[in-house]
Amino acid sequence: MKNINAIQAFLALGQESRLNIFRMIVQRGEMGLTPSQIIEKLGIPNATLSFHLKELVQADLLLVERQSRNLIYRPNAKLVQDLSEFLLENCCDGKACAPIKIQKRAKSA
Numbered sequence: 001m002k003n004i005n006a007i008q009a010f011l012a013l014g015q016e017s018r019l020n021i022f023r024m025i026v027q028r029g030e031m032g033l034t035p036s037q038i039i040e041k042l043g044i045p046n047a048t049l050s051f052h053l054k055e056l057v058q059a060d061l062l063l064v065e066r067q068s069r070n071l072i073y074r075p076n077a078k079l080v081q082d083l084s085e086f087l088l089e090n091c092c093d094g095k096a097c098a099p100i101k102i103q104k105r106a107k108s109a
Contacts, residue, residue, distance in 0.1 A: 021038060021042065021056065022062070024038065034073070
């Protein structure tokens with residue numbers, strides 16, 4: 001992956017609403033989400049959502065498919081994998097990294 005491609009993806013994700021939209025779509029995986037489902041869950045106005053989805057698609061983070069009258073947005077799993085590999089390419093001085101234990105944050109009531 002070239003630096004410019006990674007920069008475009010990270011710039012697109014560098015806005016809170018877009019990051020929330022992207023994370024929600026990633027959680028749905030191959031099932032994807034329609035704009036109306038995203039609006040229902042996040043409460044983002046239609047015009048604003050349209051702008052954010054366009055930015056994510058242009059950064060190649062999302063794939064869009066028309067099904068009848070609906071648009072389905074899905075994560076571009078290949079790009080997400082490529083970004084992960086790009087970030088970890090020179091990790092740990094080229095040696096195998098020790099596994100990292102990820103702790104979930106406690107949800108506040």
